[in-house]
Amino acid sequence: MSFVYFFGSGYADGNASMKSELGGKGANLAEMTALGLPVPAGFTISTRVCLEYIRDGASFSRELMNQIETALKKTEDSMGAKFADARNPLLVSVRSGARISMPGMMDTVLNLGLNEMTVEALATKTDNPRFAYDSYRRFIQMYSSVVKDLETHYMEDELESFKKMNGYKEDTELTASDLKELVGVFKAIYQKHIMEAFPEDPYEQLWQAIGAVFKSWNCPRAKKYREIHSISHDWGTAVNICSMVYGNMGSTSGTGVCFTRDPSTGENVFYGEFLINAQGEDVVAGIRTPKPLHLLEKEMPEVFIQLENVRNKLEAHYRDVQDIEFTIQEGKLYILQTRNAKRTTQAALKIAIDFAKEGLMTKEEALLRVNAQDLDKLLHPTLDPRAHKQLIAKGLPASPGAVSGRAVFTALEAESWAARGELVILVRDETSPEDIGGMYASQGFLTARGGMTSHAAVVARQMGKCCIAGCSSLNISQTQKSVKVSGIEILEGDWLTLDGTTGEVMLGKVETKNAELSGDFSIFMDWAKEIRHMKVRANADTPRDAQYARSFGAEGIGLCRTEHMFFEENRLPVVRQMILSKNSLERKAALDKLLPFQRDDFVGILSAMEGYEVTIRLLDPPLHEFLPHTDKDMMTLAAQLGFSLEDLKQRVRALHEANPMLGHRGCRLGISHPEIYEMQVRAILEASEICKEQGKKVFPEIMIPLVGIETELKWLRDRLQKIAPNLPFGTMIEVPRAALVADKIARHADFFSFGTNDLTQTTYGFSRDDSAPFLRVYKQEHILEEDPFAVIDQDGVGRLIKLACELGRKENPGLKLGICGEHGGEPASVQFCNNLGLNYVSCSPFRIPIAMLAAAQAVVKK
Ligand code: PEP
Ligand code: MG
DSSP states (O other), X not given: OOOEEEEETTEESOOTTOHHHHHHHXXXXXXXXXXXXXXXXXXXXXHHHHHHHHHTTSOOOHHHHHHHHHHHHHHHHHHTOEETOSSSEEOEEEEEEESSOOTTTSOEEEEETOOHHHHHHHHHHHTOHHHHXXXXXXXXXXXXXXXXXXXXXXXXXXXXXXXXXXXXXXXXXXXXXXXXXXHHHHHHHHHHHHXXXXXXXXXXXXXXXXXXXXXXXXXXXXXXXXXXXXXXTTSOEEEEEEEOOOSOSXXXXXXXXXXXXXXXXXXXXXXXXXXXXXXXXXXXXXXXXXXXTHHHHHHOHHHHHHHHHHHHHHHHHHTSOEEEEXXXXXXXXXXXXXXXXXXXXXXXXXXXXXXXXXXXXXXXXXXXXXXXXXXXXXXXXEEOTTSOOOEEEEOEEEXXXXXXXXXXXXXXXXXXXXXXXXXXXXXXXXXXXXXXXXXXXSSEEEESSXXXXXXXXHHHHHHTOEEEEOOTTOEEETTTTEEEETTEEEETTOEEEEETTTTEEEESOOOEEOOOOOHHXXXXXXXXXHHOOSEEEEEOOSHHHHHHHHHXXXXXXXEEEGGGGXXXXXXXXXXXXXXXXXXHHHHHHHHHHHHHHHHHHHHHHHHHTTTXXXXXXXXXXXHHHHSOOSHHHHXXXXXXXXXXXXXXXHHHHHHOOSSGGGSSOTHHHHHHSHHHHHHHHXXXXXXXXXXXXXXXXXXXXXEEOSOOSHHHHHHHHHHHTTTOTTSOXXXXXXXXXXXXXXXXXXXXXXXXXXXXXXXXXXXXXXXXXXXXXXXXXXXXXXXOSXXXXXXXXXXXXXXXXXXXXXXXXXXXXXXXXXXXXXXXXXXXXXXXXXXXXXXXXXXXXXXXXXXXXXXXXXXXXX
């Protein structure tokens, strides 16, 4: 079996499709060699060996060593030099290279093969003893730290004091004999700490370095990186042994990095930097400032032309923008690496559009080139990547964007600080409807409890505000107005920064960059719109949100949560009065006060969405969200409603539910108090009449929540249709029973809308509000790979959705199908919905572009 893959002199054992075996770097080195590009010869040891090496306690089989020796021989032939040779020594680099690039996370050793004998040969061969000894001292430093874990400061300190003693400022002032002396000093340091002599035998150096690079797959920073980027721990890294070429052999040598297009703007310009007389490490370490690439054209015109050819060849071959590393050794160009360039989202859009316009790919392919989720970065402010961050906690990334503000601990404080012109972040254990004013006034919310579909998360996404939820390491004291976390106490008024895209909470004010939408954005969205099949609607509850949604391209409203319309300060007490009424007479009095509010809001929403369908869901208030909690709240409310405190407490007690999410909500409330839904349907009808009188074409639809029994829907529909005989009626499918008997329910429904928040909650039996702490453990332990409240669980919840679609359509072929749970704006879930043939997805306004692109990508992928 082959473990080792040679590349050199125009021939390669591997190719670009073998990334899982050869890692990204190895596969591309093979591909470039076969393309005839000037790649220094070498070989790649497969990722499989890494896993065996780690598993079998760090040993190499005889077979592997034979294969390596054979490949080394071929490399020697290709380069016309010999490893460990006394006259013409071949030196190599030993580099990691995983399937997906993990920049800087694993180890590399350069200049391997140097010893007392080969360093002299290198000095003679290059006629440059300074260069030879500089390479040797660098090798000793790297080897000691990578292979033997020796702390780097021992040798660095020695280098600094040596320079000081000799009055030097720069490394370049060190002479050949200085470096030779340093080599001796470094070896003595090695001997002292490692308690053995620095290895003279190049083969021993090679085996040790290969082992160290394999082991670096499991170093803490590499593991952490894989966790953050969801990269499997089971892939392993390949090891690339490449012949060394030198950019530090004088003024006709150099090294650099170039991009086939500008990776920050996407512009079609050859972009990059280089340094004359330097090694790659010097560019990375930032000791010297590199020059812009276009100057290379003046300094080495022939090399520049060759490099431009490489640019054209590689971009056309890979059909993507490349990030290329090169070295020039005494006027000869070598290509050391190529990979698809990392780019900003802005650049990704421009590159995709330009590639399609230049005929390099179709529009469909271009649409796949932008990560749908990344569009978020264009719509919200992001952290300035250069800014310093002091991370203090991490919670769920519930709503994106990066914001800074001063910590406040109550909604009222949020409002009063904001009224003074302060930027604030509302820090709460959890939020509830009475916080809504403070939520509007804040830049973002940080909660200790609650999951991806908690009140704070849902409201934040709808408002387009940043939110980190379920940050359980926060120890919040409302009374002290403080929060303790990571050994730090944050007081009211202290600055915090939230990154709602990653869930990171930072101390202080971290610089952010504002979102900018370019012309490319609308071109790209138009392409997506042409190709997708599903419509994209918005979840919006107020005229303002509806207008926002329309400006982001919403094609209707898939969910208007009518209870959210009561969040405003002057409405909440009336809703509470309705909920707390003792009899229907009292309730009717409250409803009469609510009707005009609702009607006016509906006029605003229907008008904003003129020409499109607007699905209005009748009241579904989880009671615990609407009842007062603290004594202070109770006293205020009792005064507002003219109740005695005792009377109010008694009513709240009577309404208390042990399991409010499974309690008296949704259609259950509508059936026990039909006057509530009747008022709402009346308000919808009146609003629709007003719009029509104004000459507007409006299309309201009535949606009943939490139906699980066919007769629930029938009972309500029969009653409500008497008020509005011509309006479409439908239901949410958000409890498992509804999916199981969807055929029966479909007899009474014009449409189904999947409420995947509750459907996930009830299918798993996980509380939406309380599951964050154990879901975090589940993810860490790989019991679940994704939070099912964020990404649809296709196996379980998805199966119910599929069943409901099939049963529903069989019974009622004209049935319209959509989704309005938070999953409607998440790309993988959108793809799932497309594949089931749903008519639309509905999501919060700021996620509309993401859903639109994901819907188009789903069509292309299918
Ligand atoms: C749902 O349950 O998915 C839904 C959209 O309704 P809500 O989040 O209001 O319960
Ligand atoms: Mg629901």
